[in-house]
Amino acid sequence: MALATRTDRRPSLARTVWDSSVGKKAVMAVSGIVMLLYLVVHMIGNLKIFFGPGEFDHYAHWLRTLGEPFMHYEWTLWLIRVVLVAAVVAHAVSAYQLSRRDLRARPSKYVHKKARASYATRTMRWGGVILGLFIVWHLLDLTTGTVHSGGFQEGHPYQNVVDTFSTWYGNVVYLVAMLALGLHVRHGFFSAAQTLGAGSRTRNRALRAVADVLALLLTAGFVAVPVGVMTGVVS
Amino acid sequence: MKLTLRVWRQKNADADGAMSTYEVDGVSPDMSFLEMLDTLNEELILKGEDPVAFDHDCREGICGACSLVINGDAHGPERTTTCQLHMRSFRDGDTLDIEPWRASAFPVIKDLVVDRSAFDRIIQAGGYITAPTGSAPEAHATPVPKPDADLAFEHAECIGCGACVAACPNGAAMLFTSAKVNHLNVLPQGAPERETRVLDMVAQMDEEGFGGCTLAGECATACPKGIPLTSITSMNKEWLRATRKVAKR
Numbered sequence: 001m002a003l004a005t006r007t008d009r010r011p012s013l014a015r016t017v018w019d020s021s022v023g024k025k026a027v028m029a030v031s032g033i034v035m036l037l038y039l040v041v042h043m044i045g046n047l048k049i050f051f052g053p054g055e056f057d058h059y060a061h062w063l064r065t066l067g068e069p070f071m072h073y074e075w076t077l078w079l080i081r082v083v084l085v086a087a088v089v090a091h092a093v094s095a096y097q098l099s100r101r102d103l104r105a106r107p108s109k110y111v112h113k114k115a116r117a118s119y120a121t122r123t124m125r126w127g128g129v130i131l132g133l134f135i136v137w138h139l140l141d142l143t144t145g146t147v148h149s150g151g152f153q154e155g156h157p158y159q160n161v162v163d164t165f166s167t168w169y170g171n172v173v174y175l176v177a178m179l180a181l182g183l184h185v186r187h188g189f190f191s192a193a194q195t196l197g198a199g200s201r202t203r204n205r206a207l208r209a210v211a212d213v214l215a216l217l218l219t220a221g222f223v224a225v226p227v228g229v230m231t232g233v234v235s
Numbered sequence: 236m237k238l239t240l241r242v243w244r245q246k247n248a249d250a251d252g253a254m255s256t257y258e259v260d261g262v263s264p265d266m267s268f269l270e271m272l273d274t275l276n277e278e279l280i281l282k283g284e285d286p287v288a289f290d291h292d293c294r295e296g297i298c299g300a301c302s303l304v305i306n307g308d309a310h311g312p313e314r315t316t317t318c319q320l321h322m323r324s325f326r327d328g329d330t331l332d333i334e335p336w337r338a339s340a341f342p343v344i345k346d347l348v349v350d351r352s353a354f355d356r357i358i359q360a361g362g363y364i365t366a367p368t369g370s371a372p373e374a375h376a377t378p379v380p381k382p383d384a385d386l387a388f389e390h391a392e393c394i395g396c397g398a399c400v401a402a403c404p405n406g407a408a409m410l411f412t413s414a415k416v417n418h419l420n421v422l423p424q425g426a427p428e429r430e431t432r433v434l435d436m437v438a439q440m441d442e443e444g445f446g447g448c449t450l451a452g453e454c455a456t457a458c459p460k461g462i463p464l465t466s467i468t469s470m471n472k473e474w475l476r477a478t479r480k481v482a483k484r
Contacts, residue, residue, distance in 0.1 A: 013478060017478060020474070022437050025448065101446055103405075105446030106404065106405060106406035111243070116451065116453055121450065191450040194450055197471045
C-alpha cells in the first residue's frame, strides 16, 4: 500500500485568519487598538474646550487643514474617518460572529448558577452594542447635526457641544456611553494583548495596570466635558 | 453525614434530562466524592432502580476520566479532580447539585457521562511528534534547556478532563488545546511540526464546535492541574507566528 503524500496546500493568509476563531480575535484586537489610539487623541482634543471657544473652534478647523498643502482641505480627516469606519465594521462583525459561535458552544446552561467573571468581562457584548449605538447618535448629533438640540452651527463646535450638554438626555446618553467605554477598554485592552500574544506571566500585571489607567483616563477625560458644561465652567 | 443530592438524570443522548433528588445517609467525611456516589448507586441497585452513570477510572487524579460539575464548579469546590475531592469539603445536611459537563461539543451520553472524543480528534490533528519508533533514544542526544523542560512539563500535566470547557462560559477548549500545543512546541522534539501543529489543532478545535476565548479566566480556575491562563496567550502567539510563516511559503 502506498502511503498518501502530505500535500501542504493551505488557504491564503486572509482566509486562514478570518476562518479561525483565534484569527478573528486578532482582527478584533487590532481594530480595537486602532479605535483606542483614536480615542486617546480624541479625548485630548476635547479638553481644549476648557480654553474657550476660540481655541476649541480653531482646533476643529485645524483638523480639516491637517496635512496641507500635501493633502487637500479635509482629505486627512476623511482618511481617518475611512480607517475608523473600517475598524468599527471589522470589530463589530467579528464580535457578532464570535459571539454566535460562543453561544452555540454552550446551548444548555447549568442548573446551579454561579456569579462568574468580572463585571467588565460580562458586559463586553452589551457594552459593545451600547457603544455602537452611541457612535451613531454622536455622529448625528455633533458631526451632521441631524438630531442636534437647538440650531446646529457648522464650524462652531464649541457652541454645539454646549447645546448638547444643556439637555438632560444629552448628558445621560453621554455619561452612560462613557461608563460603558471605560468597562469595555478595561477588559478589551488586556484581552487584545493576550490575543496578540503580548502577555506573559511577568508582563500581565503591568498590562492590567495599563488597561485600568487607560480606561480611567479616557472615561474621566471624556466625562469632564459634560461635567464642565453642567457646572458652568464651559458655557 | 446526611446529604441531599440533586443529580442530572438523562436516559440517553436523545432523551430530555432533568434533575432528580436523592437522600444519602451515612456518608463519611473520609469518602471521596465518587465513593459517596457509589454508596448512592448501591442503594439504587438494591431498590431496583437504575444507578447514576458517571465516568471514572484511575481514581487517583491522573487519568482525567471523572467529570462532574458540583454546585456549579467543575470538579467541585477544591482545586483537584472529582475523584480526589473528599466529603470533608462539604457539611452535614448540604444540598449538592451534580451536573454533567455542559458544551455542545461534549454531548451527554447518559446521566453524568459526556462524549469527550472531540478532544481525541484535536490531539489527532497535531498533538504528536514525528519520531522513528523503536528503542528509546539516548537521553542526552537532544539537549533541552531546563526552563523549556519545566515549561513543557507544566503544560504536559494536562490530563484532558475537559473541566476548562465545562467552566468556560463560551464552552471553549482553548486551555486544553493550548496546553497540548505548548507542551510540544517548546521542545526540540516538537519543532518539525511547530507550525502545522498549532494551525491544525486550532482548526480542529473550531471544527468541533467549541467556543472562543473571552478571557473570563474560568478555565484556569477550574483546571485541576493548574494549567495557567497565559498558556492561551502563548498559543495565540504561536498561531499568529505559524500563520505568517506558512503564508510566506
